[in-house]
Amino acid sequence: MADEKLIPDEAALSAMPTLGRESGKMKIPTNLAAPATTGTISLERETNPWEAQSARFDEAARRLKLDDGLWKLLRYPSREIIVHIPVGMDDGSLEVFTGYRVQHSISRGPCKGGIRYAPDVSLDEVRALASWMTWKCAVVNIPFGGAKGGVICDPKKMSQGELERMTRRYTAELMEFIGPEKDVPAPDMGTNEQTMAWIMDTYSMHMRQTVTSVVTGKPLSLGGSAGRREATGRGVSVVTDQALKHLNMQPESTTVIVQGFGNVGSYSAKLLWEKGYKIIGIGEFDGALFNAKGIDISELLEWKAKHGTIHGFPEAEAADKDDLLLRKCDVLIPAATENVITSKNAARIQARILCEGANGPTTPVADEILADKGVFVVPDILANAGGVTTSYFEWVQDRMGYFWTEQEVNQRLDRIMIDSFNDVMQYAVAHGVNNRIAAYMLAIDRVAYTSKVRGFYA
Numbered sequence: 001m002a003d004e005k006l007i008p009d010e011a012a013l014s015a016m017p018t019l020g021r022e023s024g025k026m027k028i029p030t031n032l033a034a035p036a037t038t039g040t041i042s043l044e045r046e047t048n049p050w051e052a053q054s055a056r057f058d059e060a061a062r063r064l065k066l067d068d069g070l071w072k073l074l075r076y077p078s079r080e081i082i083v084h085i086p087v088g089m090d091d092g093s094l095e096v097f098t099g100y101r102v103q104h105s106i107s108r109g110p111c112k113g114g115i116r117y118a119p120d121v122s123l124d125e126v127r128a129l130a131s132w133m134t135w136k137c138a139v140v141n142i143p144f145g146g147a148k149g150g151v152i153c154d155p156k157k158m159s160q161g162e163l164e165r166m167t168r169r170y171t172a173e174l175m176e177f178i179g180p181e182k183d184v185p186a187p188d189m190g191t192n193e194q195t196m197a198w199i200m201d202t203y204s205m206h207m208r209q210t211v212t213s214v215v216t217g218k219p220l221s222l223g224g225s226a227g228r229r230e231a232t233g234r235g236v237s238v239v240t241d242q243a244l245k246h247l248n249m250q251p252e253s254t255t256v257i258v259q260g261f262g263n264v265g266s267y268s269a270k271l272l273w274e275k276g277y278k279i280i281g282i283g284e285f286d287g288a289l290f291n292a293k294g295i296d297i298s299e300l301l302e303w304k305a306k307h308g309t310i311h312g313f314p315e316a317e318a319a320d321k322d323d324l325l326l327r328k329c330d331v332l333i334p335a336a337t338e339n340v341i342t343s344k345n346a347a348r349i350q351a352r353i354l355c356e357g358a359n360g361p362t363t364p365v366a367d368e369i370l371a372d373k374g375v376f377v378v379p380d381i382l383a384n385a386g387g388v389t390t391s392y393f394e395w396v397q398d399r400m401g402y403f404w405t406e407q408e409v410n411q412r413l414d415r416i417m418i419d420s421f422n423d424v425m426q427y428a429v430a431h432g433v434n435n436r437i438a439a440y441m442l443a444i445d446r447v448a449y450t451s452k453v454r455g456f457y458a
Contacts, residue, residue, distance in 0.1 A: 060440035097152060097166055101148075102123075108143050111182065112183070117150070138444075147185075200222060234413060243353050278293075341370075349373070353378065379424075382439050
């Protein structure tokens with residue numbers, strides 16, 4: 001295990017040729033004006049996830065001197081699918097739900113991306129998340145492109161039967177677009193292992209054979225991978241370790257605030273706490289906890305399992321969830337939803353390190369403010385890539401019919417996250433850019449190079 005290599009040893013700068021840098025002055029495509037990220041941009045535009053993704057992409061593409069054609073190719077998704085899903089509800093009524101699947105790129109392999117169930121799902125959000133998945137997979141150098149799916153619904157108000165019927169019909173509508181060699185879904189907000197089991201079964205029934213590799217994030221009994229549930233939080237903990245080494249800090253003297261205590265936040269907090277970090281704050285959508293002396297995360301997890309909430313935990317005081325983000329700490333981990341750090345609060349962030357466990361928690365305008373403050377940002381397309389990396393491991397194991405131990409999975413994940421962190425740091429130094437733009441440049445460079453080598457079928 002220790003000597004096995006899953007990715008090249010060479011640094012990204014030498015291993016991956018960069019397109020267009022020698023071409024002299026770059027021409028910006030006239031029909032691809034980048035969204036503004038400074039000045040009087042409205043909060044609505046600032047927090048639009050598609051515009052945020054596009055702004056970062058455009059900045060990285062400019063710095064790479066990407067040629068016009070590749071700029072156009074990589075900026076937009078290759079396919080957007082909208083479906084309307086009729087579902088018989090438990091009360092005998094018929095409801096029609098709107099669902100999406102956006103596939104951004106297949107240049108480096110099948111599409112990969114989660115499915116979220118939420119009342120505020122939008123096409124712009126799904127587009128952005130699909131693009132982020134392309135860059136995320138490229139940053140950690142796994143052979144996938146990006147996709148994302150979503151259904152506009154409130155899963156908390158639906159029964160298990162209603163969710164199953166909606167999931168199966170959504171899957172049936174996408175049959176020709178998903179598959180182990182086409183597009184491999186996974187869980188996201190509002191979905192879980194059971195949702196993936198329903199998708200796998202529906203797909204398998206249509207194929208007339210069991211196809212475990214059509215989705216990842218499944219139960220272990222159906223071809224899931226050991227370590228998958230904890231993988232995103234584990235990846236966050238690994239890159240946090242690397243950030244501390246980069247800044248000559250020590251875990252035992254490092255304070256951490258985690259915003260969000262779902263899958264990503266709880267495992268991030270637990271793993272960091274086990275490594276000796278002092279977790280002083282935990283935030284949720286309806287409140288927060290704070291204890292300057294540190295919170296025992298194992299006890300908090302037991303409390304939540306027993307009571308269904310973090311609130312009332314006797315070893316910490318109640319705190320305002322918005323104010324928690326602004327408390328002084330060494331590491332701040334937003335691990336819930338998009339747009340929690342914006343132009344409205346970025347100037348008051350007091351963290352030394354921002355490690356993004358969620359997708360898109362920081363807006364482009366906030367990025368500029370944080371850069372001026374000297375905050376060390378570990379961007380989402382690197383920090384939370386542990387989940388898709390272990391999903392890749394699950395897909396590999398399903399396809400070969402042989403499964404690794406949790407220790408083997410974790411060793412592979414740790415090595416890829418460390419190598420990817422170092423690759424991004426090298427790009428940041430070599431190009432004189434912040435960590436987020438460095439991660440985008442590395443990802444775009446890899447996808448653009450592969451796309452050009454493949455050529456363009458017409």
